[in-house]
Amino acid sequence: MLYCSSILSLRSSYCISFFKFQSKMVGFSMQPYGIQSMLKEGHRHLSGLDEAVIKNIDACKQLAVITRTSLGPNGISISQIILYFFTISLTVDLCMNKMVINHLDKLFVTNDAATIVNELEVQHPAAKLLVLAGKAQQEEIGDGANLTVSFAGELLQNAEELIRMGLHPSEIIVGYTKAINKTIEVLEEMVEKGSENMNVRDKDEVITRMRSSVASKQFGQEEKLCSLIAEACIQVCPKNPANFSVDNVRVAKLLGGGLNNSLVVRGLVLKSDAVGTIKRLENAKVAVFVGGVDTTATETKGTVLIHSADQLENYAKTEEAKVEELIKAVADSGAKVIVSGAAVGEMALHFCERYKLMVLKISSKFELRRFCRTTGAVALLKLSQPNPDDLGYVDSLSVEEIGGARVTVVKNEQGGNSVSTVVLRGSTDSILDDLERAVDDGVNSYKAMCRDSRTVPGAAATEIELAKRLKEFSLKETGLDQYAIAKFAESFEMIPKTLAENAGLNAIEIISSLYAEHASGNTKVGIDLEEGACKDVSTMKIWDLYITKFFALKYAADAACTVLRVDQIIMAKPAGGPRPPAQGAMDED
């Protein structure tokens, strides 16, 4: 696929222009007129409609082509292997997904647009604007990045047609701005009645809203995944759902088994072993020490001053006594488990064993904080006797061996809304990573629905309705922007078209029958991808979140307008730095 190389590796064309340029720089007496003469060598300057606007649109279109094919549940049946700075594409049959290899040689197999655009390292500045819009969507909602990039690409493609018709970009911007405002209006009318009141603790309701988002990442497995995600989310949903934190749903990836072996643990799963010999405890109190479990040390360098052999002997004894005293104090407070945020000293460990304390070491500060949230413990800085209030509680704490890895499972059923973990099982790292991204998207849509639970019909029903309504709107406008609004409306067709194409259906037929249904007033008719027919979404139960659509469309329109607004690009010479090692041909395997 040649287009990849054109947007991804502008660097090679940088070099060409750089050499051309140098030949021009003979002496300053011969300076050419214009901007080129004024900038540092290596600069590139593009301006005007043909050079800047159309080229930008071109780059964005190509980016959208890449992401678009993975829109919806049935992704695409080719994969693209994209290497840093140069591109080879193979048509390997790896259904639905894209295979991306980034500059660190890490392999991604995914159809999550956010991942794809992140790892592609897009270089073209205009295409980058689209990537940024996708990223913004990912950060704001956590889902719908694909819709953002693809839709913006489609808008720009249509803008190109308008420019070729003779419209000025500023008129297109005016039209697009009007259109997006109208779209938001219509979108609001499309909201399913009654969906604004939702019980975020009801698993079925949650699954209804989450399904389309998860299905677009893991088609066919969404039932199982949704129920896992919903269960995990509901467990940790606080009293005020708006405060739901994505951080409280953890994912633990364990190699081996399959998706059906995945489960939800109420509590944490730590990927480490216990330090001591005690590996299993139930109903135990926990003391957490951030600073490590060892002898205390001064900030200033300390030296042991010993004058005689007696002192030497005594010193070791006092040291031991001190540690024992501390460990005993912890044991006396009722704690059965010591969790250390730093090193656990040999001597301290010895006394812990003696006092039958289980010892865990969690070196990540954030993981330790999550552990505190799970157990309700207050982290103490120094090893000392904890107050009863500072102790946490676990139902069970056990080291288990799953798929060859030792993990510590911390369960806390009573803790209520603290932390829950989805344990994912899968046969390869790539599958696990992709599952994790699907879970992330699901959790993010749970968060989104906690903020705003309104839904709109899915399966392209909303898009067709928007297209229809906007077309009607454009006919009422009198100025030149009516063309832009009509094109904006047309852009929505991209979604049902892509959905149908990716599912191997006849897109034209589907779209025309969708329009027919919508014209006769059935505003909720969408595509049933399994049967290849048009159906009412309420029978299929495919709903999208209003808020995801809202942000995605808005960011897409913003990005498209920004690209159109730019009429000059000035590029500095790319900063130096080590060149990437020359890549040979792919290894045969």
Place this chain on the structure above:
Amino acid sequence: MSLKVLNPNAEVLNKSHALHMNINAAKGLQDVLKSNLGPKGTIKMLVGGAGDIKLTKDGNTLLKEMQIQSPTAIMIARTAVAQDETSGDGTTSTVIFIGELMKQSERYIDEGMHPRVLVDGFEIAKRATLQFLEKFKTPVVMGDEPDKEILKMVARTALRTKLYESLADQLTDIVVNAVLCIRKPEEPIDLFMVEIMHMRHKFDVDTRLVEGLVLDHGSRHPDMKRRAENCYILTCNVSLEYEKSEVNAGFFYSSAEQREAMVAAERRSVDERVQKIIDLKNKVCADNDSNFAVFNQKGIDPPSLDLLARAGIIALRRAKRRNMERLVLACGGEAVNSVDDLTPDCLGWAGLVNEHVLGEEKYTFVENVKNPHSCTILIKGPNDHTIAQIKDAVRDGLRAVKNTIEDEAIVLGAGAFEVAARQYLVNEVKKTVKGRAQLGVEAFADALLVVPKILAENSGLDTQDVIIELTGEHDKGNVVGLNLHTGEPIDPQLAGIFDNYSVKRQLINSGPVIASQLLLVDEVIRAGRNMRKPS
């Protein structure tokens, strides 16, 4: 070539070559920047060496980022940047004006005129224009209660040239209110008291003014409150962490007890300081449900944070120095440098202290303060380039409002001043000048027209039509500007288009100076050692 004898590697341009190089560079720079001028100007995209994107319409940003190399262009760019530093706006106009002066001169020079004569004419015209500006400006009385409407009109005019219309209108209110908030009677306005903070989320239209302060960090302890109402604020610059002694000290001990004692002693002095703050908190918060927050410029180490958290105090460490100043202005109280003599009078007050987490970034909002003299403009936007664009615009908007308050005068915009000044120069001044300097005055007068010309050009209007119509109206005695939507003359006063007096004055002052200098160059020599490796 005498120079070639001295240094065979030297490059020399003389006489008309030198002059044309300068003129070409000035014209080239004008060409680059002219599409940015005015509300209908287009946006440029700058791509940095690392592939980072910047979108801008601001001449100043553009000149800074463009990495210009031509020596003449650098001189012009420096003048323009100086214009920005003194008056905050008008960079694009400066570059365009200089370019146009050079272009007009070129015509006369090609006809054989000596640059010196032109320069003399420029000088006369410049002085006359400045006098005319004094007469032309509209004085406004600022007093204790400045007229908000006028400030808004000036700010809107400035902002609309940097951002699209609806966003510019929204920011207008924000910048005007921000400047009025920090303004103290009888004192010069210090724009640094407006904190500009950005958060990368939502849309550009969610930008707002926070009466209070927004800090870009949060408390570093998991158990501290995330939200506190009725909060006493202690602003201090006291180190609450153990500091090693300057000299290389060491402890000697011979038993674990002794070591424990050392550990305790090490912490004692820090703990004492923390305790003083806690005592004060207990004193002021004893019989009401208010909260207490400490903003420290120095560090607070984990044990101290822990003590403060247990006492229910929100503590932020390593606040920026300028934020300490702003915090005191926003919340009241005073910044203390020692905890030895803490009294409740040192404390400020805020209605709400709130921590907002955005991904991995934390923000602390200090809001609902009484009678603030410092405020924060919180810029939001979905990506960095939007934020940077708004930031540059806000800065210019603030400067525009400040200038208006300080100048106590404004100038009619939309090209009205330029056309009026040109007519004045041509119809009145020129006749009083004797000799060939007249032509210099004429060149200067025609160069002034470049602003309305380019405004028209950028809006897709016919330049000639517009100029004829505008000058015609002015000759009838009507002061009119250009309506960019229709191309018809309008009264800028009714449309609310006003420019800053100081911007215009600076523009007329600096433009001709640099143009004269460039015109008088008759030899360009490059004879320095070439530091770059030969390619």
